Amino acid sequence: MEIAYRPESEALREEIRAFCRDEVPEEFKRAVRHEGEIEGEDSRRWLRMLYEKGGWSAPGWSRELGGPGWTYEQQYVFERELALNDAPRVPLFGAGMIGPAIIEFGSRALQEQFLPAILKGEILWCQGYSEPNSGSDLASLQTSAVRDGDHYVLNGTKMWTSDGHHADWMFGLFRTDNSGKKQHGITVLLVDMRTPGIELRPILTFDGGHETNQTFFDDVRVPVGNRLGEEHLGWTVAKYILGLERFGTAEVSRSQSSLARLKRIARDQPSSGGRLVDDEDFADAITEVELELRALELTEQRFLFGPGGPDAMGAEASMLKIRGTEVQQRITELTAEALGYYSQPFVPEQLAEGYNEEPVGPTPAGYAARSYFNMRKTSIYSGSNEIQKNIIAKAVLGL
Amino acid sequence: MDFSLSEEQTIFRDSVARFVAEEYPFDRRQALVAEEPGYDGAHWRRFAELGWLAATLPEDYGGLGGTPVEGMLLAEQFGRGLVMSPYLATVVLGANAILHGGSEDQKRTLLPQVAEGRLKLAFAFAEPQSRYDLNDVATTARGEKSGYRIDGHKGVVFHAASADRIVVSARTAGDSRDPDGISLFLVDAKAEGLEARHYPTQDGGRASELRFDGVRVGAEDRLGEPGTEGSALPVIERVIDHAIASVCAEATGAMWAVYEQTLTYLKTREQFGRTLGSFQALQHRMVDVYMKCELAQSMVYEVTLHLDVPDAVVRGRAAASAKYEVGRNARDVGQEGVQLHGGIGMTFDLPIGHYLKRITMINSSFGDPRHQLRRYQHLSS
Numbered sequence: 105m106e107i108a109y110r111p112e113s114e115a116l117r118e119e120i121r122a123f124c125r126d127e128v129p130e131e132f133k134r135a136v137r138h139e140g141e142i143e144g145e146d147s148r149r150w151l152r153m154l155y156e157k158g159g160w161s162a163p164g165w166s167r168e169l170g171g172p173g174w175t176y177e178q179q180y181v182f183e184r185e186l187a188l189n190d191a192p193r194v195p196l197f198g199a200g201m202i203g204p205a206i207i208e209f210g211s212r213a214l215q216e217q218f219l220p221a222i223l224k225g226e227i228l229w230c231q232g233y234s235e236p237n238s239g240s241d242l243a244s245l246q247t248s249a250v251r252d253g254d255h256y257v258l259n260g261t262k263m264w265t266s267d268g269h270h271a272d273w274m275f276g277l278f279r280t281d282n283s284g285k286k287q288h289g290i291t292v293l294l295v296d297m298r299t300p301g302i303e304l305r306p307i308l309t310f311d312g313g314h315e316t317n318q319t320f321f322d323d324v325r326v327p328v329g330n331r332l333g334e335e336h337l338g339w340t341v342a343k344y345i346l347g348l349e350r351f352g353t354a355e356v357s358r359s360q361s362s363l364a365r366l367k368r369i370a371r372d373q374p375s376s377g378g379r380l381v382d383d384e385d386f387a388d389a390i391t392e393v394e395l396e397l398r399a400l401e402l403t404e405q406r407f408l409f410g411p412g413g414p415d416a417m418g419a420e421a422s423m424l425k426i427r428g429t430e431v432q433q434r435i436t437e438l439t440a441e442a443l444g445y446y447s448q449p450f451v452p453e454q455l456a457e458g459y460n461e462e463p464v465g466p467t468p469a470g471y472a473a474r475s476y477f478n479m480r481k482t483s484i485y486s487g488s489n490e491i492q493k494n495i496i497a498k499a500v501l502g503l
Numbered sequence: 504m505d506f507s508l509s510e511e512q513t514i515f516r517d518s519v520a521r522f523v524a525e526e527y528p529f530d531r532r533q534a535l536v537a538e539e540p541g542y543d544g545a546h547w548r549r550f551a552e553l554g555w556l557a558a559t560l561p562e563d564y565g566g567l568g569g570t571p572v573e574g575m576l577l578a579e580q581f582g583r584g585l586v587m588s589p590y591l592a593t594v595v596l597g598a599n600a601i602l603h604g605g606s607e608d609q610k611r612t613l614l615p616q617v618a619e620g621r622l623k624l625a626f627a628f629a630e631p632q633s634r635y636d637l638n639d640v641a642t643t644a645r646g647e648k649s650g651y652r653i654d655g656h657k658g659v660v661f662h663a664a665s666a667d668r669i670v671v672s673a674r675t676a677g678d679s680r681d682p683d684g685i686s687l688f689l690v691d692a693k694a695e696g697l698e699a700r701h702y703p704t705q706d707g708g709r710a711s712e713l714r715f716d717g718v719r720v721g722a723e724d725r726l727g728e729p730g731t732e733g734s735a736l737p738v739i740e741r742v743i744d745h746a747i748a749s750v751c752a753e754a755t756g757a758m759w760a761v762y763e764q765t766l767t768y769l770k771t772r773e774q775f776g777r778t779l780g781s782f783q784a785l786q787h788r789m790v791d792v793y794m795k796c797e798l799a800q801s802m803v804y805e806v807t808l809h810l811d812v813p814d815a816v817v818r819g820r821a822a823a824s825a826k827y828e829v830g831r832n833a834r835d836v837g838q839e840g841v842q843l844h845g846g847i848g849m850t851f852d853l854p855i856g857h858y859l860k861r862i863t864m865i866n867s868s869f870g871d872p873r874h875q876l877r878r879y880q881h882l883s884s
């Protein structure tokens with residue numbers, strides 16, 4: 105057993121730290137420090153920057169594919185250092201999800217069309233899985249793809265298309281056959297978001313943000329060549345993609361960053377004539393979540409770097425998602441709590457660069473409660489925590 | 504013992520419920536809070552006509568002489584309907600400050616105006632450094648020839664933008680955390696030297712930062728009879744306990760609404776070919792939600808029925824314990840409501856997330872659960 109990183113990971117760590125310090129634009133870091141994300145054109149710019157560092161836009165890819173050819177440990181260190189140094193996430197949908205699926209299942213033509221573009225960050229993707237009536241029971245999805253010559257014709261609606269309003273392409277699951285088991289008859293299609301017949305309706309989240317959409321398909325024609333994998337056997341592709349969500353589902357490093365910010369806020373916030381951090385009760389709450397986070401961090405490392413490495417990880421990965429989101433939610437909740445009355449003002453505009461009125465309350469007043477509210481989504485999406493528990497009960501415990 | 508409502512109280516509650524159902528449906532609410540002033544002036548006039556503003560005020564001062572139970576019933580229904588209005592700021596905070604801190608003359612002049620809906624108030628007691636400590640008052644009121652000069656910063660003052668007059672706590676003596684030396688003043692909202700920064704709150708409410716820079720008030724604008732200068736802290740504590748009772752009732756109304764809406768959803772939404780409510784894992788979660796609503800309801804009675812006891816410690820313990828218990832349970836219920844709805848619970852267009860927002864704002868008002876736990880311990884030792 106060895107708890108320290110290998111030398112090549114340590115070397116990479118230094119390189120990434122320097123990159124974050126010297127090259128990551130200040131406005132990106134600012135968004136992250138306010139518990140936010142970058143989107144749209146900023147995401148493209150970010151991906152391009154990463155690509156130019158030597159394929160960092162696709163951290164899991166081999167050298168032959170144009171990626172950095174990192175070991176698993178190096179990939180882990182990469183994600184971690186970005187988070188700890190206030191750099192944005194690497195958008196997951198492209199190089200993290202659909203890219204590997206195209207490598208595994210795609211025709212030569214699809215590989216040539218998409219892989220270089222994904223690597224260079226030229227395409228932003230969205231994921232078209234869920235539907236109004238198919239959430240946890242994803243396999244019951246009904247948006248149909250009917251063969252018409254060398255096209256599929258799509259009709260129906262997808263729900264929760266996150267980043268759909270910025271995306272160039274969607275990878276989606278569509279119903280091509282309804283006659284058998286529900287997992288059979290699903291087909292994966294790559295859909296150009298500019299195709300006629302696609303309409304997006306924004307879905308606002310209750311914190312007031314716009315990150316997701318409902319997508320309507322009205323006789324949308326998609327070339328048969330855009331099919332990924334076999335017709336009707338898309339569930340296999342979907343499961344493959346699901347299995348890729350190994351690194352970072354627990355968001356440990358992001359939470360460590362948020363925790364560090366929470367501690368700073370607690371140091372700055374007045375309480376009982378002193379500082380909130382001197383309030384034993386609040387200090388205990390912070391320490392409790394810090395230790396929960398440490399236990400989670402080691403569990404993730406143990407799962408990833410145990411016998412057989414990350415490839416051997418099975419359903420226990422569900423645990424990382426459950427605990428990871430719980431900790432994340434706890435930290436953002438405590439952050440809002442730390443601000444007392446100043447969690448109440450709704451003044452997101454005061455976070456914008458160039459805002460020149462006097463801000464209301466301390467800076468975190470602009471984001472703390474919103475980020476607490478927004479983080480409620482994490483225990484719902486990517487397979488709700490209840491569904492993850494069902495998976496553990498069945499696949500790990502054998503119940 | 505008898506925990507049932509009288510016939511008049513039942514009628515009163517039902518009339519509030521009818522108003523909420525008919526005139527304050529969720530989409531109307533959303534439209535109102537999206538624009539200034541955040542509520543409908545016609546609704547406010549209705550509140551006055553129906554006697555809701557007068558309900559808890561004594562008959563001697565233009566009120567209807569109701570008990571704290573009427574206030575509780577009103578707040579509960581407001582909580583169910585997510586009603587946003589200056590009721591808390593004007594009647595619960597402002598009018599109670601005058602009622603419990605004002606001179607006979609001030610009560611006779613001002614309270615009937617509140618009851619009739621002609622006077623809106625706000626209560627400026629918290630400051631950027633004070634967090635939830637009511638004795639932490641750095642704002643000063645220095646005596647001058649014919650009155651006082653007020654200087655300081657009051658933070659997150661609810662509904663100050665619609666107030667005609669603002670009740671302000673300020674120090675006439677002592678250090679910033681001294682329990683003695685605090686007085687209350689009535690300040691005209693348009694007073695010279697008063698600078699206001701108004702903003703919406705997370706839950707669609709309204710609040711303001713108020714900066715007092717040499718604001719001058721007369722000696723007659725200090726609340727209370729002559730000779731009571733510097734002794735307002737017990738009044739402030741009493742007013743805040745009234746506010747605690749009100750928001751606990753409001754939070755409990757919100758909890759019951761979350762419970763009902765989530766239960767209905769679990770009975771209708773199907774996944775895996777069956778209703779969500781048929782999954783035992785979710786049944787147990789929903790039972791927890793139900794139990795938390797009942798426990799919170801009990802604690803609302805605890806604080807409501809102890810509001811008028813003469814012993815401030817007894818009242819304070821009831822308020823602290825209720826704010827703690829209701830707060831914790833309301834948070835859990837609010838979060839579970841979102842979670843059990845799944846993705847749709849995250850949307851702006853459904854009330855469920857807005858209940859969580861209101862509950863969260865209630866928790867960070869008048870002392871959060873952690874603060875109330877400590878306060879209860881102090882009052883019990």
Ligand SMILES: Cc1cc2nc3c(=O)[nH]c(=O)nc-3n(C[C@H](O)[C@H](O)[C@H](O)COP(=O)(O)OP(=O)(O)OC[C@H]3O[C@@H](n4cnc5c(N)ncnc54)[C@H](O)[C@@H]3O)c2cc1C
Nearest residue numbers: 231233234239240264266485486488490842843844845846
């Ligand atoms: C902000 C946000 C972004 C999203 N982005 C995307 C995206 O980009 N692409 C995409 O395809 N989808 C996306 N989703 C959809 C997300 O994956 C679904 O919301 C999720 O799968 C849950 O489905 P549902 O919303 O239909 O809830 P439901 O399935 O109706 O579930 C409701 C509740 O019941 C519980 N439940 C359901 N079945 C069971 C069971 N058998 N046992 C116990 N409990 C159960 C759930 O856990 C949940 O608490 C997003 C969702 C959100 C909120």
